[in-house]
Amino acid sequence: MFWVESRYASQLGAHVRNFKRTGPNNWTFSCPICGDSKKKPWKARGNVFKLEQELLFHCFRCGVSKRFGNFLKDLAPHLHQEMQLELLAEEGRPTSRADDYVPPVMKTYDQVFSVLDTIQDAWSLVDTHPVRQLMTRRKLQQIELYYTEHFWAWVNTIVPGKYVGPEKDEARLVIPFRLGSGQIIGVQGRALNGSGMKYATAAFTDEPMIWGQDRPAYQPTIVFEGPIDASFIRGALATAGGDMTTLLERWKWFMKPEEYILAYDNEPRSDATVKKMLKAAKKGYRICVWPTALKEKDVNDMILAGNDPADIRDMIIRNSYTGSAAEMQITWWKK
Numbered sequence: 635m636f637w638v639e640s641r642y643a644s645q646l647g648a649h650v651r652n653f654k655r656t657g658p659n660n661w662t663f664s665c666p667i668c669g670d671s672k673k674k675p676w677k678a679r680g681n682v683f684k685l686e687q688e689l690l691f692h693c694f695r696c697g698v699s700k701r702f703g704n705f706l707k708d709l710a711p712h713l714h715q716e717m718q719l720e721l722l723a724e725e726g727r728p729t730s731r732a733d734d735y736v737p738p739v740m741k742t743y744d745q746v747f748s749v750l751d752t753i754q755d756a757w758s759l760v761d762t763h764p765v766r767q768l769m770t771r772r773k774l775q776q777i778e779l780y781y782t783e784h785f786w787a788w789v790n791t792i793v794p795g796k797y798v799g800p801e802k803d804e805a806r807l808v809i810p811f812r813l814g815s816g817q818i819i820g821v822q823g824r825a826l827n828g829s830g831m832k833y834a835t836a837a838f839t840d841e842p843m844i845w846g847q848d849r850p851a852y853q854p855t856i857v858f859e860g861p862i863d864a865s866f867i868r869g870a871l872a873t874a875g876g877d878m879t880t881l882l883e884r885w886k887w888f889m890k891p892e893e894y895i896l897a898y899d900n901e902p903r904s905d906a907t908v909k910k911m912l913k914a915a916k917k918g919y920r921i922c923v924w925p926t927a928l929k930e931k932d933v934n935d936m937i938l939a940g941n942d943p944a945d946i947r948d949m950i951i952r953n954s955y956t957g958s959a960a961e962m963q964i965t966w967w968k969k
């Protein structure tokens with residue numbers, strides 16, 4: 635039953651928006667039940683995934699859970715009928731299970747999802763709100779952003795005791811990190827003013843904190859040090875600080891090192907950055923070594939300077955090197 639259903643899941647693209655395969659047995663798309671959504675049409679919070687030998691549908695926006703067969707029946711009755719005939723022919727069973735049993739894991743998913751329900755969707759704030767103004771000033775676009783006035787207390791409700799004793803709580807922009815399935819594995823909180831720690835990362839699970847797993851993949855995969863930079867570049871991933879290569883190596887979709895392009899910030903005067911780049915080059919990664927004439931220190935600044943995201947992506951690809959060529963370029967580039 636699973637393989638037949640899986641083949642039909644692959645065909646959902648004709649019936650839903652933003653359809654893509656995110657894993658061997660995972661598909662995401664804009665949920666057709668709740669519309670997902672008028673204001674943010676790029677959202678894809680409908681998921682089909684495998685659980686204990688069967689396929690299930692779940693939407694992280696409206697919370698609806700169904701067996702795949704029941705979901706397909708409502709969405710595309712003809713396709714459903716075809717699948718039923720095939721199941722009958724192949725397995726002598728007329729139907730997939732018809733009852734709308736919801737497996738217990740969905741409860742966990744719902745709990746995970748609801749962590750964002752207690753804070754504000756930053757895109758829904760009024761245009762005059764300082765956070766919206768920051769988003770406009772930085773030309774942010776296709777990135778999921780939330781906002782809370784009490785970042786430390788909010789994180790502590792999810793991971794009790796994570797932050798001990800910050801005397802004064804802080805308002806922060808919240809950037810969710812999700813698996814391909816949509817499940818949230820943690821967040822990064824960006825400070826709204828210059829004082830203190832600019833970025834604070836809170837992991838909710840043991841998954842490596844890699845942002846962008848829920849975006850459509852696009853080769854070659856460029857990896858940045860932060861989600862905001864990555865959000866401008868098609869298919870890009872980001873880590874939340876930390877050691878990029880170690881995180882990638884822990885990741886289940888790990889490819890060969892040379893299949894990634896690691897794009898560190900354009901900081902030729904930072905010993906720490908130079909060191910990280912050299913180390914990654916030694917491990918075999920493809921490294922972006924920014925042109926020495928480039929003034930901006932990151933992608934967001936390049937966007938603000940009027941550059942087109944596709945051109946920035948091309949520049950990164952053109953200026954990426956592996957092995958001893960990478961080490962040589964880094965040595966020339968550093969100041």
Ligand SMILES: [Zn+2]
Pocket residue numbers: 665666667668669670680693694695696697698
């Ligand atoms: Zn929905």
